[in-house]
Amino acid sequence: MKKILExxxxxxxxxxxxxxxxxxxxxxxxxxxxxxxxxxxxxALLDQFAEMIKRGEDAARMMPMVQKHLGMCxxxxxxxxxxxxxxxxxxxxxxxx
Amino acid sequence: xxxxxxxxxxxxxxxxGAEQDTALADLHANLIRxxxxxxxxxxxxxDPALENLVEDVSQETLLRVLDKLDTFExxxxxxTWVYKIAVRLALTELRRERxxxxxxxxxxxxxxxxxxxxxVSQKGIEPETATEQNDSLRHLQRILxxxxxxxxxxxxxxxSVKGMPLEEVARRLGTNRNxxxxxxxxxxxxxxxxxxxxxxxxxxxxxxxxR
Numbered sequence: 001m002k003k004i005l006e007x008x009x010x011x012x013x014x015x016x017x018x019x020x021x022x023x024x025x026x027x028x029x030x031x032x033x034x035x036x037x038x039x040x041x042x043x044a045l046l047d048q049f050a051e052m053i054k055r056g057e058d059a060a061r062m063m064p065m066v067q068k069h070l071g072m073c074x075x076x077x078x079x080x081x082x083x084x085x086x087x088x089x090x091x092x093x094x095x096x097x
Numbered sequence: 098x099x100x101x102x103x104x105x106x107x108x109x110x111x112x113x114g115a116e117q118d119t120a121l122a123d124l125h126a127n128l129i130r131x132x133x134x135x136x137x138x139x140x141x142x143x144d145p146a147l148e149n150l151v152e153d154v155s156q157e158t159l160l161r162v163l164d165k166l167d168t169f170e171x172x173x174x175x176x177t178w179v180y181k182i183a184v185r186l187a188l189t190e191l192r193r194e195r196x197x198x199x200x201x202x203x204x205x206x207x208x209x210x211x212x213x214x215x216x217v218s219q220k221g222i223e224p225e226t227a228t229e230q231n232d233s234l235r236h237l238q239r240i241l242x243x244x245x246x247x248x249x250x251x252x253x254x255x256x257s258v259k260g261m262p263l264e265e266v267a268r269r270l271g272t273n274r275n276x277x278x279x280x281x282x283x284x285x286x287x288x289x290x291x292x293x294x295x296x297x298x299x300x301x302x303x304x305x306x307x308r
Contacts, residue, residue: 019234021258022234022237023303024257024258025253025257025258025288026299026302026303027303028253028257028285029285029288029289029292029299030289030299030300030303032282032285032286032288032289034286036282038275038278038279039263039274039275039278040275043181043185045172046181047172047173047174047177047178047180047181048172048173050173050177050181051173051174051177072282073263073278074256074260074262074263075188075192075262075263075264075274078188078262079181079184079185079188082135082136082184082187082188083135083177083180083181083184085134085135086131086132086134086135086180086183086184087177087180088134089130089131089134089135
């Protein structure tokens with residue numbers, strides 16, 4: 001294993017093959033934090049987070065663990081994106097500004 | 098239709114009678130109007146399935162809202178909180194529908210067809226390099242089987258590689274999505290620590306497999 005890393009470092013232009021499976025897995029591993037929020041915890045904060053984004057606030061900085069989970073969890077990310085889409089439709093006087 | 102702030106929404110929904118009825122009707126009308134636009138990735142406007150889903154989800158959302166009213170903390174607009182509930186209900190249903198014909202075994206089957214890493218078939222790869230890369234892949238696969246349970250490997254493959262929703266994987270594994278995420282996090286962390294122990298920098302590995 002180390003041999004190929006050395007090979008790679010010595011000859012950076014050495015042609016190696018793509019392996020999307022391993023790539024995807026390693027990518028997920030590299031982004032892993034010791035502590036991560038669970039889906040339930042993120043769901044509880046999702047409305048708050050989405051509104052921050054809509055207001056143009058730096059939600060990633062203010063709620064970094066939510067941001068991180070959304071980067072790691074396709075289900076939650078999809079729900080977040082759908083919620084944002086719903087918020088984009090005006091409510092026709094339902095809410096006070 | 099009346100404008101309501103958070104307090105007003107809670108008040109009206111807590112008061113059985115005309116106020117509650119009107120509040121529920123307003124919520125319902127809004128959901129019917131707004132949900133379709135948000136679900137276009139799944140169903141096209143004009144699709145009768147969309148109309149049915151939206152109606153079912155809206156009804157279910159109203160029930161859920163009433164049931165969970167005491168959990169609303171006022172950290173957001175009431176409507177946003179309601180939308181969040183509707184989104185979860187809608188997507189859970191859409192995912193179930195889309196994946197109902199797919200079993201975990203079928204999903205894994207396509208990856209089991211090529212158990213041996215076979216990089217030499219890609220163009221322009223030197224045979225010696227390909228052999229060494231195959232060795233590395235085998236080594237990584239060995240790490241995977243040593244560090245992870247069968248369930249963890251299945252889950253990671255299904256979600257990260259095959260794109261199955263966590264909810265759907267969880268259902269097939271007899272667990273829930275929350276527990277599954279934690280299980281997957283544990284798996285990723287184990288792999289991370291193992292690679293660190295072996296002195297294999299992930300950045301280098303990533304570069305190697307993503308050319």
